[in-house]
Amino acid sequence: MKATLERAVLLKSLGHVQSVVERRNTIPILSNVLLEAGEDGSLRLMATDLDLQVDERVEADVSQAGATTVPAHTFFDIVRKLPEGSQVQLSAAEGKMEVVAGRARFNLQTLPRDDFPVIAEGELPTRFELPAATLRQIIDKTRFAISSEETRYYLMGIFFHVADDKLKAAATDGHRLARVTVEKPEGADGMPDIIVPKKCVGELRKLLDEVEGTVEVSLSGAKVRFGLGSAVLTSKLIDGTFPDYNRVIPTGNDKLLKVDPKSFMDGVDRVATIASEKTRAVKMAVDADKITLSVTSPENGLAVEEVPASYGSDQLEIGFNARYLMDILHEIEGDSVEVHLADAAAPTLLRENDQSQALYVLMPMRV
Structure with a gap:
């Protein structure tokens, strides 16, 4: 096999396929990436972990068709460190593959192409x-x-x-x-x-x-x-x-809280600084025009912050895992999030509005 292609093209494609390869493998061939140069002027790169497979073709100057497999992560690191803009020449024969770019030259051990496993797709109706x-x-x-x-x-x-x-x-x-x-x-x-x-x-x-x-x-x-x-x-x-x-998606949560997701998330993030790693619990006291966020930690003390909000029901105290709440708020794109509450023990529904494609349910915590 002999093929030449630009470093940037090879690096991009290798980046796509090598990340599938596990760092530790008991089966040596699974540490390798398949390189197949075709007479049609394409270089095929393929990697698998037997459950997942990435297969990509890029254009190359092929002077001799053929196929081999080389260690994926080593090959990726080599190509990554080659000079920008260089042409990379690949030539494989007799259990070795030579990689040449500018004044750099590498010889890599290869394994036979026939040993490389391919996921059989079967019918995909x-x-x-x-x-x-x-x-x-x-x-x-x-x-x-x-x-x-x-x-x-x-x-x-x-x-x-x-x-x-x-x-x-x-x-x-x-x-x-x-x-x-x-x-x-x-x-x-x-x-x-x-x-x-x-x-x-x-x-x-x-x-x-x-x-x-x-x-x-x-x-x-x-x-x-x-x-x-x-x-x-x-x-x-x-x-x-x-x-x-x-x-688990609640339909009867009749207490509606509206708040700016960014200021809500920032407030949760600040008070959670002192939360214990184990529980990450933050308490929310919901009132007519604000949410009072608080965290009490036996080791670190107390943190409190008020966030402006709109709420028209009875006062309510409820606790959540700060990380889980922030993960959800991070995905809200608009400038308002609807938080549909029932009581301190019931699942809470969050969404941008009733037209939004995404909805989230969060289980409360005891705080």
């Missing part, structure tokens, strides 16, 4: 397109609520399903819930309910930064594939049943 901006919004407004508790593996991803003629995406860790509702794309009828794993969500979000138009989504009950321009991301889905999250 459901196919539709989503604007990249919509998919970015769905991920940004839900992924903070994904659980990291491995005993509840079915919560370790974003749940996508079609309901009420809309496409809905939800994530929860049992303490908070985030849900986004968007128009159902053409072709999504009959789509199975799927849970996209957290690692796939993270890699997809990185790739979406460079996609302007639409993303092609193809899926079955077991796999999903995202077509993102020159890159294709394929992932296994979480094999589990996502709980019926609609049961």
Whole structure:
């Protein structure tokens, strides 16, 4: 295999694929990235961890077609440190690959292309397109609520399903819930309910930064594939049943609090400075024209701050985990957030307004 291409092109593509590769691998081939030079003048780069796979093609000057695999992170570090604007020559033969750019020359150990595993997709009967901006919004407004508790593996991803003629995406860790509702794309009828794993969500979000138009989504009950321009991301889905999250979305919370999310978040952030790491609890005393935020810590003392607000019901005291509350407020884009309260023990609903695509539910804490 012999191919030459610009450093910037190689670095960008390598950046996309190498982040899938785990730092520690018991199977040596999984530490490598596949490089395949085609006679059509393309260089294919591919990496996998057996659950997730990124496959990308870039243009290259190919003088000899062929394929090999090299250690992904080492190769990425080399290309990253090569001189800007340089042409990188890759030539592989007899168990080695030579990398030449300017006066720099590297010889890397390779493993055979035939040993490299590829995720078999099988049939992907459901196919539709989503604007990249919509998919970015769905991920940004839900992924903070994904659980990291491995005993509840079915919560370790974003749940996508079609309901009420809309496409809905939800994530929860049992303490908070985030849900986004968007128009159902053409072709999504009959789509199975799927849970996209957290690692796939993270890699997809990185790739979406460079996609302007639409993303092609193809899926079955077991796999999903995202077509993102020159890159294709394929992932296994979480094999589990996502709980019926609609049961925790409160419908009878009749106490409405309206507040500026930025000043609310900043106030919570300030008083939480002295909160204990374990509980991160902040108390809210809600009154007609203000919220009094307070944190009492046996080790650090007391912090109090008042935030202007609009509220028309009985006085109420309620406690929340400061980090969870701030995560939600960070995703509110407008200059007002509606906080729908019931009492100190009931789930609280937060949203921008009744027209917004995103809604959030937060469980209170005892303080």
